Amino acid sequence: MTVSDDMTCEEFTEMAPAYALAVLDETEGTACTRHLAQGGPHRGCQEAVGEARQVMARLTAAVPARPPSPGLWRAIEARIAVVPPGAVDRRRRLRTIGGWVVAGAVIGFTLVAGAALSLPFKLIWAALHND
Amino acid sequence: MRVAAGEVAALRALYDEHAPRAMAIALRILRSSEEAEDAVQETFLEVWRRAAQFDDRRGSAVAWVVTIARSRAIDRLRASTVAGRVFDGVMPNDDVLRTALPSPADRVEERRDGARVATALAALPAAQRETIELAYFEGLSQSEIAVKTGTPLGTVKMRVKLAIDKLSGLLKEGEE
Numbered sequence: 001m002t003v004s005d006d007m008t009c010e011e012f013t014e015m016a017p018a019y020a021l022a023v024l025d026e027t028e029g030t031a032c033t034r035h036l037a038q039g040g041p042h043r044g045c046q047e048a049v050g051e052a053r054q055v056m057a058r059l060t061a062a063v064p065a066r067p068p069s070p071g072l073w074r075a076i077e078a079r080i081a082v083v084p085p086g087a088v089d090r091r092r093r094l095r096t097i098g099g100w101v102v103a104g105a106v107i108g109f110t111l112v113a114g115a116a117l118s119l120p121f122k123l124i125w126a127a128l129h130n131d
Numbered sequence: 132m133r134v135a136a137g138e139v140a141a142l143r144a145l146y147d148e149h150a151p152r153a154m155a156i157a158l159r160i161l162r163s164s165e166e167a168e169d170a171v172q173e174t175f176l177e178v179w180r181r182a183a184q185f186d187d188r189r190g191s192a193v194a195w196v197v198t199i200a201r202s203r204a205i206d207r208l209r210a211s212t213v214a215g216r217v218f219d220g221v222m223p224n225d226d227v228l229r230t231a232l233p234s235p236a237d238r239v240e241e242r243r244d245g246a247r248v249a250t251a252l253a254a255l256p257a258a259q260r261e262t263i264e265l266a267y268f269e270g271l272s273q274s275e276i277a278v279k280t281g282t283p284l285g286t287v288k289m290r291v292k293l294a295i296d297k298l299s300g301l302l303k304e305g306e307e
Contacts, residue, residue, distance in 0.1 A: 014292065015292075017291055017292050017294075017295035017296070018273060018288060018291045018292065020198070020295075021266050021267060021291065021295070022198075022201070022202055022205065023266045023271070023272045023273045023276075023291060024272070024273065025272060025273070025274055050194070051299055052295050052299075053194035053195070053197075053198050054191065054194050054299070055295055055298050055299045055302060056194065056197060056198065056201070056267065057152070057191065057193045057194040057197045057198075058244070058248055058298075058302050059248060059252075059263075059267055059298070060152045060155050060156045060197055061152075061241065061244040061245045061247070061248040062245065062248045062249060062252060062268075063155045063156065063158070063159045063268070064155060064245075065151035065152055065154075065155050065241060066151055066154040066155045066158055066167075067150070067151045067154065068150050068151070068154045068168055068171055069164075069168060072150070072168050072171060072172060073143070073146060073150075075172055076142075076146070076172055076175050076176065077139065077143075079172075079176055080139065080142065080176065080179050083176065083179065083180065
């Protein structure tokens with residue numbers, strides 16, 4: 001199946017098992033993610049992914065469950081103590097805001113510095129043409 | 132999801148319930164207990180950070196955890212494939228059906244579930260079963276499977292879809 005920019009829900013649901021398995025090539029995976037992110041109405045897209053993921057979760061029963069070592073939870077607990085839930089999103093938002101602030105500051109500085117540097121030339125120009 | 136409200140106890144409950152499955156799939160893909168534990172650690176940190184985005188239309192909590200664990204394991208696999216794959220001998224390279232044989236220490240329900248899944252996998256046509264094993268348990272993409280098996284990419288895509296659809300039906304039948 002080829003991937004079009006405006007994937008339909010029918011095309012998506014055909015690819016949903018492969019999307020849920022994360023076995024699509026990058027272009028196809030990105031197109032599927034973009035399709036899911038589009039506002040609705042969708043015709044069974046989320047549900048198709050959900051169903052495939054349920055199958056995947058069941059498939060893990062084909063390998064023996066393996067409890068992690070006792071130290072793993074302690075390691076996770078130590079890391080979440082300094083990372084509140086949703087921290088990634090907040091950090092992203094802050095980075096975005098920070099980026100705009102820096103960009104604004106650079107533009108502002110450039111305008112002010114440009115004006116300041118051009119002032120002497122304007123004065124000289126004005127003095128020459130007044131004569 | 133209570134984890135989204137920052138309840139460590141809720142994350143711990145989720146961990147107690149699903150970490151052994153997350154570990155199982157990470158270990159199957161990575162074949163290194165150390166690497167698998169790192170992948171599971173990343174999984175639960177991601178669950179903690181992204182709990183507010185959990186959408187039950189896209190599957191249950193266990194499906195979400197397993198999906199993340201598998202993705203993190205595949206990321207590590209691809210990174211380690213570049214650097215030379217790690218193997219500590221904890222999981223021999225046997226096929227899925229043999230690893231599906233339950234150990235005596237497993238709980239009864241887990242044994243039943245394992246047997247149902249093994250039966251469903253065994254019911255797939257051989258080519259579909261091989262495709263799913265390579266995709267799900269080895270972490271190969273459809274293109275990689277096509278190259279590895281010398282099969283046209285379109286055929287691999289069709290086998291993935293048919294296999295998942297068929298497994299979904301078979302596993303539902305097994306529950307009834």
